[in-house]
Amino acid sequence: MSAPRMPDECGVPDPFPYMHPTMKENFGDWKYHDRPRPGVLHHVANGGDQIWTVRAGTQRQMDLYTIRKLCDIADEFADGFVRFTIRSNIEYMVTDESRVQPLIDKLGEEGFPVGGTGNSVSMISHTQGWLHCDIPGTDASGAVKALMDELYDEFTKEEMPNRVRMTTSCCQINCGGQGDIAINIQHTKPPKINHDLVANVCERPTVVARCPVAAIRPALVNGKPSLEIDEKKCVCCGACFPPCPPMQINDPEHSKFAIWIGGKNSNARTKPTFHKLVAAGIPNNPPRWPEVAEVVKNILSVYKEDAKDYERIGEWVDRIGWSRFFEKTGLPFTKYHIDNWRGARTSLNASAHIRF
């Protein structure tokens, strides 16, 4: 028996061996960029070198045939180099402008939409969902595919007032992150506990400590050590479910979708903001989640119509006010829109500023 192979702790690889030569040569020495058309960036270096980037959407969860196809395109049209964006778009770089159009044509032929730049709706960054996650309330890849089918034209064009960055998350942990529009599962019922399993599966003190509202306490149930929930206190966040799978929070009917808007990670103009609730109670309806798409498209069309140039969704709502937002979108305003978590009073209107 030979000794096992120990890992080479090489860490994050140096990107230079994998980088397009023109990017290597002009590293840290770029002068300006413009966008000749949606989906194409054109960067000019101080020394005069130019590089065109063609950005295309992918399905993120890619089979190796798709990856090899993307590689074939890179080998034929783009010197054999690619990079990916944080939203799983692929980028091809070329140094000769005449190669841009054939590359775009090829990507189109192979079914990869060119876009996601500037004031477009870019690809939705998302989570794992039923495909691979251990705690999902819904699927991610499927919901994103269905939504991107609906928003396809907004990806390939740059017609929004400013960029729109969307996210989806298949539980309330919200791995998808902040977004101009975030589409997240919202559980509406406390966990259903399988008391036969708790003692063997869960580290009970850990689970008690997880609860943000101290609604969980140890208890003897049917003579077995288990946990019980004060259902009046429970906010259905699902935090207890990952460390204790017998506390099932996901429910085919009662785990709904909620839509949040106004998340912004950029510091441009206004400071970064978190997204805020606008709709909830939307059914979890695979395979195409039409009710979700309807709400999202409604918000996007009102934003597109009403916002000024360069206003992100959150900035637009800050300008027109929340009452106007609900009026324009026709979405109901409920008691659930009013925050009741710690620090919530700072989100209330402590002024006589009212729009009539």
Next chain:
Amino acid sequence: MGKNLHDTPMLDQLESGPWPSFVTGLKRLANDNDMMVDLLGQLETSYETRKGYWKGGTVGVIGYGGGIIPRFTELLDDNKEPLFPEAAEFHTLRIMPPAGMHYDTNTLRKMCDVWEKYGSGLIAFHGQSGDIMFQGCTTDNVQPAFDELNEMGFDLGGAGPAVRTGMSCVGAARCEHSCVNEQKVHRMLVNAFLDDMHRPALPYKFKFKVSGCGNDCMNSIQRADLATIGTWRDDMKVDQDEVKAYVADKGRKYVIDNVITRCPTQALSLNDDDTLAVDNSNCVRCMHCINVMTKALSPGDDKGVTLLVGGKRTLKIGDLMGTVVVPFMKLEDDDDFEALEELAGEMIDFFAENALEHERTGEMIERIGLINFLEGIGLEVDPNMVNQTRTSNYFRADDWDEEAGKWNERKAAG
């Protein structure tokens, strides 16, 4: 090989429409990979019942305590046997990409070959934490798959209560806004703490993210325990001829409405001769005007970074943005980088010693107060750390004179 496909009427509906379909890809793999046949079976079941069927477990590689995300099916038949046995184990290898997510096709093809040999053939570029996710592997194949990827020069990322995979924007490689060598910062920070990544023993996760300017394309302020944002402290650069050209092209009204009045601190003014006046002492480096007028305006030359600490999402106390702890720090020579690495080490050590189990850095700061954190890692207070000073008069000011003296001394020292 050669298991027949299960009926997947619901998933089939995701094959139509213009956006690339992951379902078509899964089916293509299923033609010669039985794991994918059964994965499709389980996924279709999830679509029908609207329930997830994976549970976690413990799978790893020799020498590491994290980086593999184990998944075992929970869909069992009446005999407690997996309903979809070929996908009963469907683990993920998290592999850290080259900083900035650059690839040559040779490397991608090699990765595909490894995954064809040992896994399901499904790879995500990239997960939310920034890893390449090699999805779908049996317990037995995890080690050989990792060994081959490791031989190629790739390493497992973070999982669990550990330093996590970092992220950096394209930055200096292709962006004129870049104020720092993002890749270098990213690699230095993560690679300095590989022990805390590969052998998870922290209270909870710790994330580094690096953005080269205030546009923060990596979403670091909201998601990183330590966010590094490129900035500059001298004047922004203005090419007045390009300003004039831009005004001539777009018109004065457009420029006033979309550049001048959008400045958050009213630091811009359009002169009568169509040149731009900039009040640099009031510019907050928000990037808006530079984003709009890419030819005319650019960051200054005296570049560095702003550091923010404690960004995270909701669990457990609510969403937290990172807080400024270092308003400006030069990052040019080796000493500068070493100072940042040392500071990050102080933060991780302080976090390891003082955070409660499953508590993120931001939550710890919320609990103990920013001052205790700053004193713990040896940083001085700075008015750039606050949006406003306190409104509550419930505080003890015994040492006011001493603290005011410290400030005056620092000011005198320049």
